[in-house]
Amino acid sequence: MTSVEEILQQHNLKNTRIRQAVLSLLIDADEGLSHQDLSKSLDMDFDRVTLFRTLHAFEESGILHKIIDPNGTAKYAYTLPDKDKNKHSHAHFICLNCGQVVCLDETFLLNEIKVPKGFIKQTIDVQVKGICVKCN
Template identity: 70%
Template sequence: MKGEEDILQQHGLKNTKLRKAVLSVLIHAEKGLSHQDLSRALDVDFDRVTLFRTLHSFEDAGILHKIIDPNGTAKYAYSAADEADKDHCHAHFICLKCEEVFCLEDSFPLKDVKVPRGFKKNTLDVQVKGICKECNN
C-alpha cells in the first residue's frame, strides 16, 4: 500500500499535517467514521472548517467515499486505488442497532443496473442493513 504522502501527490493535493493525519486514520479504520469520530482520532491541531474542507477535497479526488447512516450522519471511508472505478461500487453494511457503517467486499457493476430510456446513471449506492457482529453477541 502507498503511503499517505504518495496518495496525496498522486491526487495532486498539498501535503499537510492534517491531510496526512486524516488519511492515516481513514486507511486504518475498520468502519466508516463521522466528522466527530475523525475529530477525536486526530492528533494534530485543526479547526472544524479545515477538516470539512479536507474531507470534501478527499471525496472530490476519490480518496474517500461518503455513506449516510440511518440518522443522516455522513460517515467517511477510505477508497483504495482499485475502488476508484466509477463503473463499479461496493456495498455497505449498516448496523441498525449501533448505526456503524462497514464497507463490504462485494462489487456491483453500474452497467448491470437498468434505468428507464432517456435516464443517465452516474453512481450506485448499495446498502445492506441488519445487526453487526458486535451487536449480535
C-alpha cells in the same frame, strides 16, 4: 508500501499535519468515519471547517468515498486503489445498533438495473442494514 505522504503527493494535495492525520486514521480504520468521529480521534488542534474541507478535498480526488448513513450524516471511507469505479460499485453494511459502516466486497453491475425511459443511470449505491458482528 504507499505512504500517506506519497498518496497526498500523487493527488496534488499539500502535505499538512491534519491531512496526514486524517488519512492515516482512515486507512487504518476498517469502517467509515464521520466528521465527529474524526474530531474525537484526532489528538491535535484544528478548526472544524478545515476538517470539512479536508474531507471534501479527499473525496474530490477520489482518495475517500462518502457514505450517507441512515441519519443523514456523512461518513468517509478509504477507497482501495484497485476498485473499478466505472461500472461497479461496492455495497456498504450499516449496523442499525451502533451505526458502524463497513465496505462490503459485493459489487453491482449498473447495467442490471432498469430505469424508466429517458432516465440515465450513472452510479449505484447499495446499503445493507442489519446488525454487525460486534453488536450480535
